[in-house]
Amino acid sequence: MQTFASLSRSLLLLLKSRLCPHHKFRMLFLPPCVDCHVHFREPGVEHKGNMKSESLAARAGGVSVVCEMPNTNPPTNTIAALQDKISRSKHATCDIRFFFGITAHEHIEQLTLLFTDPSFAEARARCCGLKLYLDHSTGNMKVDDDLLEEVFAVCARLKVVIVAHCEHAKVNHDGAEKTPYGEHATHSVRRPPLSEATSIAEAIALAEKYGTRLHIAHLSTVEGLRLVRAARLRGVAVTTEVTIHHRLFTSTLLCALKN
Numbered sequence: 001m002q003t004f005a006s007l008s009r010s011l012l013l014l015l016k017s018r019l020c021p022h023h024k025f026r027m028l029f030l031p032p033c034v035d036c037h038v039h040f041r042e043p044g045v046e047h048k049g050n051m052k053s054e055s056l057a058a059r060a061g062g063v064s065v066v067c068e069m070p071n072t073n074p075p076t077n078t079i080a081a082l083q084d085k086i087s088r089s090k091h092a093t094c095d096i097r098f099f100f101g102i103t104a105h106e107h108i109e110q111l112t113l114l115f116t117d118p119s120f121a122e123a124r125a126r127c128c129g130l131k132l133y134l135d136h137s138t139g140n141m142k143v144d145d146d147l148l149e150e151v152f153a154v155c156a157r158l159k160v161v162i163v164a165h166c167e168h169a170k171v172n173h174d175g176a177e178k179t180p181y182g183e184h185a186t187h188s189v190r191r192p193p194l195s196e197a198t199s200i201a202e203a204i205a206l207a208e209k210y211g212t213r214l215h216i217a218h219l220s221t222v223e224g225l226r227l228v229r230a231a232r233l234r235g236v237a238v239t240t241e242v243t244i245h246h247r248l249f250t251s252t253l254l255c256a257l258k259n
Helices: 004-017 051-060 079-091 105-116 118-125 145-158 169-178 184-190 193-210 222-233 244-248 251-258
Strands: 033-038 063-068 095-101 127-133 162-165 214-216 238-240
Touching: 033 051, 051 063, 051 079, 079 095, 079 105, 079 118, 095 105, 105 118, 105 127, 105 145, 118 127, 127 145, 145 162, 145 193, 162 193, 169 184, 169 193, 184 251, 193 214, 193 222, 222 238
Parallel strands: 033 063, 063 095, 095 127, 127 162, 162 214, 214 238
Antiparallel strands: none
16 A cells, blocks of 8 residues: 555656646646535525536636536436436536435335336436435435434445445434534534544445445544544444545635624
8 A cells, every 4th residue: 555655756757747848838738627515506506506517617727527416406316316416417517426315215115116117217327326424414404313223234235335425413413402503613613523423433334344445525523533444453344535625715714804
């Protein structure tokens, strides 16, 4: 396994190899990127954006493939809704893959049908996995807690990766009870780091129990990272990523900007 230092040297050599020495601005050529977490807002929230406008933005930023989230209106939790998005994506200027969503038992049945019925092969090829909201976020797509075991078991059997938005409903509820919503900085108190860490621990436990492939979306806490690292050392098939805005836009920065 490469160390961080050797990986850094390898990356530096790659970047140097892609510099064009004949151009006075020394242009850097990189391959197109894949963005595995986008919200293109169509259908239902087109006043914010649509597949054409957001795919144009993606291409302008060097992204040629995106994976789009299911919290639209209607949400992507049925085969019909997925097929509708696939049809709409014909106007897009980049390759769009779509996450499926689950909030109720009938959506598990739809996911199973999608990944087992040969007649849905075309739609299945455009579905990149299951997005699971473990508490409410934009779109109110929290999965019923009573379904979690079944969801992880079914996804393990179907070999479908789960991408989890990890927040813990009770921890968030307790935080909201103690702190009324006010300025932006109160968000981190109402939905504290303990919320993410508790939820990640529970998701990893289920992934380990059933052998489910799990990806933790937009990790933002040190404890969450420790949990993922420890699980990987145990052989759990779990990955994660950190987004640049979560890394930079801290509650401290919000207070500074206010002043």
